[in-house]
Amino acid sequence: MADETTSTEAAGRDFIRDIVAGDLAAKRHATVVTRFPPEPNGYLHIGHAKSICLNFGIAEEFGGRCHLRFDDTNPTKEEQEYIDAIERDVRWLGYDWGKNLFYASDYFERLYEWAEHLIRAGKAYVDDQTQDEMRVSRGTLTEPGKNSPFRDRAVDENLDLFRRMKAGEFQNGARVLRAKIDMTSGNINLRDPVLYRILNAPHPRTGTTWHIYPSYDFAHGQSDAIEGITHSICTLEFEDHRPLYDWFLANLPVPSKPRQYEFARLNLTYTVLSKRVLTQLVRDGHVKGWDDPRMPTLAGLRRRGVPAAALRDFVKRIGVAKANSVVDSNMFDFSVRELLNKTAQRRMAVLRPLKVVIENYPEGQSEELEAVNHPDDPASGTRKVRFGRELFIEQDDFMENPPKKFFRLSPGTEVRLRYAYFITCREAVKNAKGEVVELRCTYDPATKGGNAPDGRKVKATIHWVSAAHAKPAEVRIYNPLFSKPDPTGGEGFAADLNPQSLEILSDVRVEPALATLSNSAEPVQFERQGYFTLDPDSKPDRLVFNRTVGLRDSYAKAAGGKP
Secondary structure (H helix, E strand, C coil): CCCCHHHHHHCCCCHHHHHHHHHHCCCCCCCEHHHHHHHHCCCCCHHHHHHHHHHHHHHHHCCCEEEEEECCCCCCCCCEEEEEEEHHHHHCCCCCCCCCCCEEHHHHHHHHHHHHHHHHHHCEEEEEEHHHHHHHHHHCCCCCCCCCCCCCCCCHHHHHHHHHHHCCCCCCCCCEEEECCCCCCCHHHHCCCEEEEEECCCCCCECCCCCCEEEEHHHHHHHHHHHHCCEHHHHHHHHHHHHHHHHHHHHHCCCCEEEEECCCCCCCCCCCCHHHHHHHHHCCCCCCCCCCCCCCCCHHHHHHCCCCCHHHHHHHHHHCCCCCCCCHHHHHHHHHHHHHHCCCCEEEEEEEEEEECCCCCCCHHHHHHHHCCCCCCCCHHHEEEEEEEEEEHHEEEEHHCCCCCCECCCCCCCEEEECCEEEEEHHHHHHHHCCEEEEEEEEEHCCCCCCCCCCCCCCCCEECECCCCCCEEEEEEEEEEEECCCCCCCHHHHHHEEEEEEEEEEEEEHHHHHHEEEEECEEEEEEEEEEEECCCEECCCEEEEEEECCCCCCCCCCCCCCC
Protein backbone atom coordinates (compact mmCIF):
# COMPACT_ATOMS: atom_id res chain seq x y z
CA MET A 1 0.00 0.00 0.00
CA ALA A 2 1.20 3.46 -0.83
CA ASP A 3 0.73 6.74 0.94
CA GLU A 4 0.20 9.45 -1.66
CA THR A 5 1.34 12.26 0.59
CA THR A 6 4.59 14.08 -0.25
CA SER A 7 6.33 16.88 1.59
CA THR A 8 4.95 19.40 -0.91
CA GLU A 9 1.42 18.09 -0.50
CA ALA A 10 1.76 18.06 3.28
CA ALA A 11 2.39 21.78 3.06
CA GLY A 12 -0.91 22.16 1.17
CA ARG A 13 0.59 22.20 -2.34
CA ASP A 14 0.53 19.68 -5.17
CA PHE A 15 1.38 19.55 -8.87
CA ILE A 16 -2.03 20.82 -9.98
CA ARG A 17 -1.92 23.78 -7.62
CA ASP A 18 1.60 24.51 -8.92
CA ILE A 19 0.23 24.53 -12.48
CA VAL A 20 -2.59 26.89 -11.53
CA ALA A 21 -0.21 29.20 -9.67
CA GLY A 22 2.13 29.22 -12.67
CA ASP A 23 -0.69 29.99 -15.11
CA LEU A 24 -1.89 32.91 -13.01
CA ALA A 25 1.63 34.24 -12.52
CA ALA A 26 2.22 34.09 -16.29
CA LYS A 27 -1.15 35.84 -16.82
CA ARG A 28 -2.47 33.02 -19.00
CA HIS A 29 -5.73 33.46 -17.10
CA ALA A 30 -7.14 36.42 -15.23
CA THR A 31 -9.22 34.16 -12.99
CA VAL A 32 -9.11 30.46 -12.29
CA VAL A 33 -12.36 28.63 -13.10
CA THR A 34 -12.79 24.96 -12.19
CA ARG A 35 -15.79 22.66 -12.17
CA PHE A 36 -17.11 19.56 -10.48
CA PRO A 37 -19.06 17.63 -13.14
CA PRO A 38 -20.96 14.64 -11.69
CA GLU A 39 -23.30 12.46 -13.70
CA PRO A 40 -26.67 12.36 -11.87
CA ASN A 41 -27.00 8.57 -12.05
CA GLY A 42 -26.14 7.69 -8.45
CA TYR A 43 -24.94 9.08 -5.14
CA LEU A 44 -21.52 10.61 -4.59
CA HIS A 45 -18.91 8.50 -2.82
CA ILE A 46 -15.68 9.15 -0.94
CA GLY A 47 -13.72 9.18 -4.21
CA HIS A 48 -15.82 12.11 -5.40
CA ALA A 49 -14.92 13.94 -2.19
CA LYS A 50 -11.31 14.10 -3.37
CA SER A 51 -12.39 15.75 -6.63
CA ILE A 52 -14.81 18.10 -4.86
CA CYS A 53 -12.17 19.25 -2.38
CA LEU A 54 -9.62 19.70 -5.17
CA ASN A 55 -11.82 21.67 -7.57
CA PHE A 56 -13.61 23.82 -5.01
CA GLY A 57 -10.46 24.13 -2.90
CA ILE A 58 -8.37 25.44 -5.79
CA ALA A 59 -11.05 27.96 -6.69
CA GLU A 60 -11.17 29.21 -3.10
CA GLU A 61 -7.41 29.35 -2.64
CA PHE A 62 -6.77 31.28 -5.86
CA GLY A 63 -9.76 33.63 -5.66
CA GLY A 64 -11.64 32.03 -8.54
CA ARG A 65 -14.86 30.12 -8.83
CA CYS A 66 -15.96 26.51 -9.14
CA HIS A 67 -19.01 25.45 -11.11
CA LEU A 68 -21.28 22.55 -10.23
CA ARG A 69 -22.33 21.05 -13.55
CA PHE A 70 -24.46 17.98 -14.01
CA ASP A 71 -23.39 15.99 -17.07
CA ASP A 72 -26.92 14.80 -17.73
CA THR A 73 -26.48 13.17 -21.15
CA ASN A 74 -28.05 9.77 -20.36
CA PRO A 75 -31.69 10.26 -19.37
CA THR A 76 -32.37 6.53 -18.87
CA LYS A 77 -30.16 6.48 -15.76
CA GLU A 78 -30.67 9.98 -14.36
CA GLU A 79 -33.11 10.95 -11.62
CA GLN A 80 -33.98 14.08 -9.67
CA GLU A 81 -33.23 12.11 -6.49
CA TYR A 82 -29.58 11.92 -7.53
CA ILE A 83 -29.40 15.61 -8.42
CA ASP A 84 -30.83 16.56 -5.02
CA ALA A 85 -28.47 14.16 -3.23
CA ILE A 86 -25.41 15.50 -5.05
CA GLU A 87 -26.25 19.11 -4.19
CA ARG A 88 -26.86 18.12 -0.56
CA ASP A 89 -23.54 16.25 -0.36
CA VAL A 90 -21.46 19.05 -1.85
CA ARG A 91 -22.98 21.52 0.59
CA TRP A 92 -22.43 19.14 3.49
CA LEU A 93 -18.80 18.81 2.55
CA GLY A 94 -18.54 22.57 3.02
CA TYR A 95 -18.66 24.03 -0.49
CA ASP A 96 -21.03 26.33 -2.34
CA TRP A 97 -21.25 27.00 -6.07
CA GLY A 98 -23.31 30.17 -5.63
CA LYS A 99 -24.96 31.07 -8.94
CA ASN A 100 -22.74 28.70 -10.90
CA LEU A 101 -25.08 25.73 -11.25
CA PHE A 102 -25.19 24.31 -14.77
CA TYR A 103 -26.29 21.26 -16.73
CA ALA A 104 -24.90 19.77 -19.92
CA SER A 105 -28.52 19.79 -21.10
CA ASP A 106 -28.32 23.60 -21.01
CA TYR A 107 -26.06 23.29 -24.06
CA PHE A 108 -27.89 20.66 -26.10
CA GLU A 109 -28.83 23.13 -28.87
CA ARG A 110 -25.28 24.46 -29.23
CA LEU A 111 -23.78 20.99 -29.10
CA TYR A 112 -26.11 19.93 -31.88
CA GLU A 113 -25.08 22.94 -33.96
CA TRP A 114 -21.44 22.06 -33.43
CA ALA A 115 -22.11 18.48 -34.51
CA GLU A 116 -23.53 19.82 -37.77
CA HIS A 117 -20.44 22.03 -38.05
CA LEU A 118 -18.25 18.92 -37.99
CA ILE A 119 -20.44 17.23 -40.61
CA ARG A 120 -20.16 20.24 -42.95
CA ALA A 121 -16.39 20.26 -42.44
CA GLY A 122 -16.24 16.59 -43.46
CA LYS A 123 -15.17 15.61 -39.94
CA ALA A 124 -18.24 13.65 -38.84
CA TYR A 125 -20.51 11.07 -40.43
CA VAL A 126 -23.59 8.97 -39.73
CA ASP A 127 -22.75 5.29 -39.28
CA ASP A 128 -25.33 2.54 -39.81
CA GLN A 129 -23.21 -0.26 -38.40
CA THR A 130 -24.56 -2.20 -35.47
CA GLN A 131 -22.91 -1.83 -32.09
CA ASP A 132 -21.25 -5.23 -32.48
CA GLU A 133 -19.95 -4.37 -35.93
CA MET A 134 -18.48 -1.11 -34.67
CA ARG A 135 -16.84 -2.92 -31.77
CA VAL A 136 -15.14 -5.36 -34.14
CA SER A 137 -14.08 -2.73 -36.67
CA ARG A 138 -12.68 -0.50 -33.95
CA GLY A 139 -9.70 -2.84 -33.53
CA THR A 140 -7.77 -3.57 -30.37
CA LEU A 141 -4.93 -2.05 -28.38
CA THR A 142 -2.47 -3.93 -30.67
CA GLU A 143 -4.41 -3.93 -33.97
CA PRO A 144 -5.65 -0.88 -35.89
CA GLY A 145 -9.30 -0.36 -36.64
CA LYS A 146 -11.01 -0.50 -40.02
CA ASN A 147 -12.94 2.26 -41.70
CA SER A 148 -16.71 1.98 -41.60
CA PRO A 149 -18.35 1.34 -45.01
CA PHE A 150 -20.39 4.50 -44.29
CA ARG A 151 -17.37 6.69 -43.51
CA ASP A 152 -17.32 8.40 -46.91
CA ARG A 153 -20.96 9.38 -47.07
CA ALA A 154 -21.58 12.74 -48.71
CA VAL A 155 -21.99 15.75 -46.45
CA ASP A 156 -25.59 16.36 -47.56
CA GLU A 157 -26.56 12.76 -46.86
CA ASN A 158 -24.97 12.92 -43.41
CA LEU A 159 -26.79 16.16 -42.62
CA ASP A 160 -30.10 14.72 -43.80
CA LEU A 161 -29.71 11.53 -41.75
CA PHE A 162 -28.52 13.39 -38.67
CA ARG A 163 -31.50 15.75 -38.81
CA ARG A 164 -33.84 12.79 -39.19
CA MET A 165 -32.15 11.19 -36.17
CA LYS A 166 -32.90 14.37 -34.26
CA ALA A 167 -36.51 14.30 -35.45
CA GLY A 168 -37.02 10.84 -34.00
CA GLU A 169 -37.46 8.89 -37.24
CA PHE A 170 -35.24 5.96 -36.23
CA GLN A 171 -35.23 3.31 -33.55
CA ASN A 172 -32.70 3.21 -30.72
CA GLY A 173 -29.34 1.97 -31.94
CA ALA A 174 -30.19 2.25 -35.64
CA ARG A 175 -27.55 4.88 -36.33
CA VAL A 176 -24.90 6.98 -34.60
CA LEU A 177 -22.95 10.08 -35.46
CA ARG A 178 -19.17 9.56 -35.34
CA ALA A 179 -16.24 11.93 -35.60
CA LYS A 180 -13.97 11.23 -38.58
CA ILE A 181 -10.49 11.18 -37.07
CA ASP A 182 -8.19 8.17 -37.56
CA MET A 183 -9.15 4.49 -37.37
CA THR A 184 -5.48 3.51 -37.28
CA SER A 185 -4.56 5.73 -34.34
CA GLY A 186 -2.61 4.13 -31.53
CA ASN A 187 -5.04 5.87 -29.17
CA ILE A 188 -8.26 3.91 -29.45
CA ASN A 189 -10.27 6.96 -28.32
CA LEU A 190 -9.40 8.68 -31.60
CA ARG A 191 -10.78 5.87 -33.75
CA ASP A 192 -13.86 7.71 -34.93
CA PRO A 193 -15.57 8.08 -31.54
CA VAL A 194 -19.34 8.29 -31.24
CA LEU A 195 -20.68 11.83 -30.86
CA TYR A 196 -24.42 11.14 -30.77
CA ARG A 197 -26.59 8.07 -30.31
CA ILE A 198 -30.31 7.64 -30.78
CA LEU A 199 -32.15 7.38 -27.48
CA ASN A 200 -35.89 7.79 -27.65
CA ALA A 201 -36.32 8.52 -23.97
CA PRO A 202 -37.63 11.56 -22.07
CA HIS A 203 -35.07 13.69 -20.30
CA PRO A 204 -35.69 14.97 -16.73
CA ARG A 205 -35.10 18.57 -17.85
CA THR A 206 -35.82 18.69 -21.60
CA GLY A 207 -38.73 16.27 -21.70
CA THR A 208 -39.32 14.68 -25.11
CA THR A 209 -37.60 17.41 -27.12
CA TRP A 210 -34.59 15.26 -27.96
CA HIS A 211 -34.31 11.82 -29.55
CA ILE A 212 -30.52 11.95 -29.74
CA TYR A 213 -28.07 12.63 -26.93
CA PRO A 214 -24.38 13.58 -27.02
CA SER A 215 -21.69 11.26 -25.72
CA TYR A 216 -19.86 12.21 -22.54
CA ASP A 217 -16.65 12.90 -24.48
CA PHE A 218 -18.40 15.26 -26.87
CA ALA A 219 -20.46 17.09 -24.25
CA HIS A 220 -17.87 17.39 -21.52
CA GLY A 221 -15.09 19.40 -23.14
CA GLN A 222 -17.46 21.67 -25.00
CA SER A 223 -19.40 22.39 -21.82
CA ASP A 224 -16.07 23.36 -20.25
CA ALA A 225 -15.39 25.70 -23.16
CA ILE A 226 -18.83 27.31 -23.00
CA GLU A 227 -18.43 27.99 -19.28
CA GLY A 228 -14.91 29.37 -19.62
CA ILE A 229 -13.33 26.66 -17.49
CA THR A 230 -9.59 27.27 -17.27
CA HIS A 231 -8.47 24.02 -15.63
CA SER A 232 -10.50 20.90 -16.38
CA ILE A 233 -9.33 18.56 -13.62
CA CYS A 234 -10.26 14.89 -13.87
CA THR A 235 -9.04 11.49 -12.76
CA LEU A 236 -6.26 9.52 -14.38
CA GLU A 237 -8.46 7.21 -16.46
CA PHE A 238 -9.27 10.21 -18.67
CA GLU A 239 -5.62 10.77 -19.60
CA ASP A 240 -6.06 8.78 -22.82
CA HIS A 241 -9.15 10.87 -23.60
CA ARG A 242 -7.20 14.13 -23.49
CA PRO A 243 -6.15 14.02 -27.20
CA LEU A 244 -9.84 13.69 -28.11
CA TYR A 245 -10.74 16.50 -25.70
CA ASP A 246 -8.17 18.70 -27.46
CA TRP A 247 -9.26 17.57 -30.96
CA PHE A 248 -12.81 18.77 -30.37
CA LEU A 249 -11.58 22.13 -29.06
CA ALA A 250 -9.32 22.53 -32.11
CA ASN A 251 -12.03 21.66 -34.63
CA LEU A 252 -15.01 23.53 -33.23
CA PRO A 253 -15.72 27.27 -32.92
CA VAL A 254 -15.62 27.15 -29.11
CA PRO A 255 -15.44 30.41 -27.10
CA SER A 256 -12.50 29.28 -24.95
CA LYS A 257 -9.79 26.63 -24.81
CA PRO A 258 -9.64 24.92 -21.41
CA ARG A 259 -6.82 22.53 -20.55
CA GLN A 260 -7.36 19.09 -19.06
CA TYR A 261 -5.20 17.84 -16.18
CA GLU A 262 -5.37 14.39 -14.61
CA PHE A 263 -4.74 13.23 -11.06
CA ALA A 264 -4.85 9.82 -9.39
CA ARG A 265 -8.27 8.78 -8.17
CA LEU A 266 -8.84 7.61 -4.61
CA ASN A 267 -8.62 3.86 -3.99
CA LEU A 268 -9.23 2.51 -0.48
CA THR A 269 -8.68 -0.91 1.04
CA TYR A 270 -11.81 -2.96 1.82
CA THR A 271 -13.76 -0.60 -0.44
CA VAL A 272 -15.28 -0.69 -3.92
CA LEU A 273 -16.03 2.68 -5.53
CA SER A 274 -17.48 1.45 -8.81
CA LYS A 275 -20.79 3.24 -9.27
CA ARG A 276 -22.15 0.17 -11.07
CA VAL A 277 -21.31 -2.04 -8.07
CA LEU A 278 -22.69 0.50 -5.58
CA THR A 279 -25.93 0.66 -7.57
CA GLN A 280 -26.17 -3.13 -7.59
CA LEU A 281 -25.52 -3.29 -3.84
CA VAL A 282 -28.58 -1.12 -3.35
CA ARG A 283 -30.80 -2.79 -5.96
CA ASP A 284 -29.99 -6.32 -4.82
CA GLY A 285 -30.60 -5.53 -1.15
CA HIS A 286 -27.06 -6.17 0.08
CA VAL A 287 -27.37 -2.83 1.88
CA LYS A 288 -30.36 -0.80 3.05
CA GLY A 289 -30.04 2.09 0.63
CA TRP A 290 -27.55 4.62 -0.68
CA ASP A 291 -27.18 6.07 2.82
CA ASP A 292 -26.49 2.74 4.53
CA PRO A 293 -23.58 3.55 6.89
CA ARG A 294 -21.59 0.65 5.40
CA MET A 295 -21.62 2.34 1.99
CA PRO A 296 -18.69 4.57 0.96
CA THR A 297 -21.20 7.17 -0.24
CA LEU A 298 -21.10 10.61 1.32
CA ALA A 299 -24.69 10.03 2.43
CA GLY A 300 -23.63 6.80 4.14
CA LEU A 301 -20.63 8.41 5.80
CA ARG A 302 -22.78 11.29 7.02
CA ARG A 303 -25.36 8.89 8.49
CA ARG A 304 -22.54 6.99 10.18
CA GLY A 305 -21.54 10.25 11.88
CA VAL A 306 -18.38 11.09 9.93
CA PRO A 307 -17.83 14.86 10.19
CA ALA A 308 -17.29 16.70 6.91
CA ALA A 309 -14.18 18.29 8.42
CA ALA A 310 -12.65 14.84 8.97
CA LEU A 311 -13.27 13.93 5.34
CA ARG A 312 -11.63 17.16 4.19
CA ASP A 313 -8.68 16.45 6.48
CA PHE A 314 -8.34 12.93 5.04
CA VAL A 315 -8.32 14.26 1.49
CA LYS A 316 -5.62 16.75 2.46
CA ARG A 317 -3.54 14.03 4.09
CA ILE A 318 -3.51 11.71 1.08
CA GLY A 319 -2.63 14.58 -1.24
CA VAL A 320 -2.90 14.81 -5.02
CA ALA A 321 -0.61 12.52 -6.99
CA LYS A 322 0.01 11.60 -10.62
CA ALA A 323 0.23 7.84 -10.05
CA ASN A 324 -2.52 5.50 -8.86
CA SER A 325 -2.11 3.89 -5.46
CA VAL A 326 -4.20 2.30 -2.72
CA VAL A 327 -4.73 4.09 0.59
CA ASP A 328 -5.19 2.06 3.77
CA SER A 329 -8.72 2.63 5.06
CA ASN A 330 -7.25 2.90 8.57
CA MET A 331 -5.86 6.25 7.45
CA PHE A 332 -9.41 7.49 6.90
CA ASP A 333 -10.46 6.16 10.30
CA PHE A 334 -7.48 7.97 11.82
CA SER A 335 -8.66 11.32 10.45
CA VAL A 336 -12.16 10.71 11.79
CA ARG A 337 -10.91 9.51 15.17
CA GLU A 338 -8.45 12.39 15.58
CA LEU A 339 -11.12 15.02 14.97
CA LEU A 340 -13.75 13.37 17.16
CA ASN A 341 -11.28 12.94 20.00
CA LYS A 342 -11.03 16.73 20.11
CA THR A 343 -14.69 17.59 19.56
CA ALA A 344 -16.99 14.77 20.73
CA GLN A 345 -18.49 15.00 24.20
CA ARG A 346 -18.21 11.94 26.45
CA ARG A 347 -21.08 9.80 27.64
CA MET A 348 -21.43 6.34 29.23
CA ALA A 349 -23.17 3.46 27.50
CA VAL A 350 -23.13 -0.25 28.24
CA LEU A 351 -23.35 -2.26 25.02
CA ARG A 352 -23.58 -5.77 26.50
CA PRO A 353 -25.06 -5.31 29.99
CA LEU A 354 -24.20 -7.33 33.09
CA LYS A 355 -26.19 -6.44 36.20
CA VAL A 356 -24.38 -5.36 39.37
CA VAL A 357 -26.08 -5.16 42.77
CA ILE A 358 -24.22 -3.14 45.41
CA GLU A 359 -25.37 -4.88 48.53
CA ASN A 360 -24.28 -2.25 51.06
CA TYR A 361 -25.86 0.65 49.17
CA PRO A 362 -29.25 1.61 50.68
CA GLU A 363 -32.27 0.24 48.83
CA GLY A 364 -34.46 2.85 47.17
CA GLN A 365 -31.72 5.47 47.34
CA SER A 366 -29.88 7.18 44.49
CA GLU A 367 -27.62 10.17 44.11
CA GLU A 368 -26.24 12.49 41.46
CA LEU A 369 -22.56 12.46 40.62
CA GLU A 370 -20.69 14.95 38.51
CA ALA A 371 -19.15 13.82 35.20
CA VAL A 372 -17.05 15.86 32.78
CA ASN A 373 -18.26 16.30 29.22
CA HIS A 374 -14.74 16.39 27.78
CA PRO A 375 -11.55 15.73 29.77
CA ASP A 376 -9.44 18.08 27.62
CA ASP A 377 -11.97 20.89 27.29
CA PRO A 378 -13.04 22.43 30.60
CA ALA A 379 -15.28 24.85 28.70
CA SER A 380 -17.54 21.97 27.68
CA GLY A 381 -18.68 21.77 31.30
CA THR A 382 -20.07 18.88 33.32
CA ARG A 383 -23.26 16.88 33.63
CA LYS A 384 -25.01 14.88 36.34
CA VAL A 385 -25.16 11.09 36.26
CA ARG A 386 -27.41 9.00 38.52
CA PHE A 387 -25.94 6.33 40.76
CA GLY A 388 -27.93 3.70 42.65
CA ARG A 389 -27.90 0.24 44.19
CA GLU A 390 -28.31 -1.56 40.85
CA LEU A 391 -26.04 -0.85 37.90
CA PHE A 392 -25.06 -2.27 34.55
CA ILE A 393 -21.45 -2.82 33.49
CA GLU A 394 -20.00 -4.44 30.37
CA GLN A 395 -19.94 -8.21 30.31
CA ASP A 396 -16.32 -8.01 29.14
CA ASP A 397 -15.38 -6.10 32.29
CA PHE A 398 -15.86 -9.21 34.43
CA MET A 399 -14.11 -12.58 34.41
CA GLU A 400 -14.71 -15.28 36.96
CA ASN A 401 -11.30 -16.87 36.41
CA PRO A 402 -9.17 -14.08 34.97
CA PRO A 403 -5.71 -14.45 33.46
CA LYS A 404 -2.78 -12.85 35.21
CA LYS A 405 -2.98 -9.41 33.54
CA PHE A 406 -6.75 -8.97 33.70
CA PHE A 407 -7.21 -5.95 35.96
CA ARG A 408 -10.94 -5.40 35.68
CA LEU A 409 -13.60 -6.94 37.88
CA SER A 410 -13.33 -10.51 39.19
CA PRO A 411 -14.25 -12.19 42.50
CA GLY A 412 -12.39 -10.45 45.32
CA THR A 413 -10.96 -7.62 43.18
CA GLU A 414 -11.60 -3.90 43.53
CA VAL A 415 -12.09 -1.47 40.65
CA ARG A 416 -13.08 2.16 40.25
CA LEU A 417 -16.45 3.04 38.74
CA ARG A 418 -15.96 6.10 36.55
CA TYR A 419 -16.96 9.30 38.45
CA ALA A 420 -18.33 7.19 41.33
CA TYR A 421 -16.85 4.79 43.90
CA PHE A 422 -14.54 1.85 44.36
CA ILE A 423 -16.44 -1.43 44.33
CA THR A 424 -15.38 -4.98 45.18
CA CYS A 425 -16.93 -8.11 43.68
CA ARG A 426 -18.13 -10.58 46.34
CA GLU A 427 -20.13 -13.11 44.33
CA ALA A 428 -21.06 -14.05 40.76
CA VAL A 429 -24.66 -15.28 40.36
CA LYS A 430 -25.25 -17.80 37.58
CA ASN A 431 -28.30 -19.09 35.72
CA ALA A 432 -29.19 -22.70 35.04
CA LYS A 433 -26.77 -22.78 32.09
CA GLY A 434 -23.89 -21.72 34.29
CA GLU A 435 -23.73 -18.24 32.77
CA VAL A 436 -22.93 -15.24 34.99
CA VAL A 437 -26.04 -13.05 35.03
CA GLU A 438 -25.45 -10.85 38.08
CA LEU A 439 -22.64 -9.66 40.30
CA ARG A 440 -22.98 -9.02 44.03
CA CYS A 441 -20.62 -6.26 45.10
CA THR A 442 -19.91 -3.81 47.88
CA TYR A 443 -18.80 -0.20 47.62
CA ASP A 444 -16.59 2.03 49.75
CA PRO A 445 -18.57 5.22 50.57
CA ALA A 446 -15.29 7.03 51.36
CA THR A 447 -14.18 6.82 47.73
CA LYS A 448 -16.84 9.10 46.28
CA GLY A 449 -15.58 10.73 43.10
CA GLY A 450 -13.22 7.84 42.47
CA ASN A 451 -10.44 8.55 44.98
CA ALA A 452 -9.51 6.72 48.16
CA PRO A 453 -8.64 8.91 51.19
CA ASP A 454 -6.13 6.31 52.37
CA GLY A 455 -4.27 6.58 49.09
CA ARG A 456 -4.86 3.01 47.92
CA LYS A 457 -4.83 2.43 44.20
CA VAL A 458 -6.83 0.27 41.83
CA LYS A 459 -5.62 -0.89 38.45
CA ALA A 460 -8.82 -0.42 36.45
CA THR A 461 -11.57 2.11 35.94
CA ILE A 462 -14.73 0.89 34.22
CA HIS A 463 -17.85 2.64 32.98
CA TRP A 464 -21.40 1.89 34.09
CA VAL A 465 -24.99 3.12 34.01
CA SER A 466 -27.69 3.13 36.66
CA ALA A 467 -30.16 0.29 36.03
CA ALA A 468 -33.08 2.40 37.28
CA HIS A 469 -32.28 5.46 35.20
CA ALA A 470 -30.57 4.22 32.03
CA LYS A 471 -32.38 4.41 28.70
CA PRO A 472 -32.76 1.40 26.39
CA ALA A 473 -31.05 1.69 23.02
CA GLU A 474 -29.99 -0.18 19.93
CA VAL A 475 -26.43 0.10 18.68
CA ARG A 476 -25.31 -0.76 15.17
CA ILE A 477 -21.67 -1.75 14.82
CA TYR A 478 -20.29 -1.32 11.30
CA ASN A 479 -17.27 -3.13 9.96
CA PRO A 480 -15.95 -2.96 6.38
CA LEU A 481 -18.52 -4.02 3.79
CA PHE A 482 -15.95 -6.24 2.10
CA SER A 483 -13.84 -8.90 3.78
CA LYS A 484 -10.80 -8.57 1.52
CA PRO A 485 -8.48 -5.54 1.37
CA ASP A 486 -8.63 -5.73 -2.44
CA PRO A 487 -12.23 -6.78 -3.15
CA THR A 488 -13.44 -7.71 -6.61
CA GLY A 489 -14.88 -4.68 -8.33
CA GLY A 490 -16.48 -6.66 -11.16
CA GLU A 491 -19.26 -9.21 -11.50
CA GLY A 492 -18.03 -11.38 -8.64
CA PHE A 493 -18.10 -8.64 -6.00
CA ALA A 494 -20.79 -10.39 -3.92
CA ALA A 495 -18.39 -13.22 -3.05
CA ASP A 496 -16.18 -10.73 -1.19
CA LEU A 497 -18.93 -9.20 0.94
CA ASN A 498 -18.23 -9.34 4.66
CA PRO A 499 -20.95 -11.32 6.51
CA GLN A 500 -19.98 -9.45 9.70
CA SER A 501 -20.25 -5.97 8.21
CA LEU A 502 -23.17 -5.18 10.55
CA GLU A 503 -23.77 -6.28 14.12
CA ILE A 504 -26.89 -5.07 15.88
CA LEU A 505 -26.85 -4.86 19.67
CA SER A 506 -30.46 -4.60 20.81
CA ASP A 507 -30.14 -4.62 24.62
CA VAL A 508 -27.94 -1.57 25.14
CA ARG A 509 -28.29 0.77 28.13
CA VAL A 510 -27.21 4.41 27.91
CA GLU A 511 -27.09 7.24 30.40
CA PRO A 512 -30.14 9.56 30.33
CA ALA A 513 -28.15 12.51 28.95
CA LEU A 514 -28.00 10.71 25.59
CA ALA A 515 -31.78 10.92 25.31
CA THR A 516 -31.50 14.71 25.09
CA LEU A 517 -29.57 14.50 21.81
CA SER A 518 -32.91 14.48 20.00
CA ASN A 519 -32.04 14.21 16.29
CA SER A 520 -28.60 15.68 16.62
CA ALA A 521 -26.08 14.34 14.13
CA GLU A 522 -23.17 15.31 16.37
CA PRO A 523 -21.20 12.19 17.36
CA VAL A 524 -20.40 11.47 20.99
CA GLN A 525 -17.81 9.21 22.55
CA PHE A 526 -19.16 6.27 24.47
CA GLU A 527 -16.38 6.04 27.03
CA ARG A 528 -14.01 3.12 26.37
CA GLN A 529 -16.15 2.08 23.36
CA GLY A 530 -15.81 4.43 20.43
CA TYR A 531 -17.62 7.26 18.70
CA PHE A 532 -21.32 6.99 17.98
CA THR A 533 -24.03 9.10 16.41
CA LEU A 534 -27.80 9.06 16.68
CA ASP A 535 -29.47 7.43 13.67
CA PRO A 536 -32.61 8.86 12.01
CA ASP A 537 -34.37 5.60 12.96
CA SER A 538 -34.31 6.72 16.60
CA LYS A 539 -37.52 7.29 18.50
CA PRO A 540 -37.98 8.92 21.93
CA ASP A 541 -38.58 5.54 23.54
CA ARG A 542 -36.01 3.67 21.48
CA LEU A 543 -32.71 5.35 20.73
CA VAL A 544 -30.63 3.98 17.84
CA PHE A 545 -26.92 4.74 17.55
CA ASN A 546 -24.46 4.04 14.75
CA ARG A 547 -20.82 3.47 15.54
CA THR A 548 -18.85 6.05 13.60
CA VAL A 549 -15.42 4.63 14.43
CA GLY A 550 -13.82 2.70 17.27
CA LEU A 551 -11.30 4.12 19.69
CA ARG A 552 -8.67 2.04 17.94
CA ASP A 553 -8.44 -0.18 14.88
CA SER A 554 -9.77 -3.55 15.92
CA TYR A 555 -10.79 -4.87 12.52
CA ALA A 556 -7.29 -5.29 11.15
CA LYS A 557 -6.36 -7.42 14.14
CA ALA A 558 -9.46 -9.57 14.28
CA ALA A 559 -11.90 -9.24 11.38
CA GLY A 560 -15.40 -9.75 12.63
CA GLY A 561 -14.40 -9.75 16.28
CA LYS A 562 -16.19 -7.84 18.99
CA PRO A 563 -15.64 -4.08 18.92
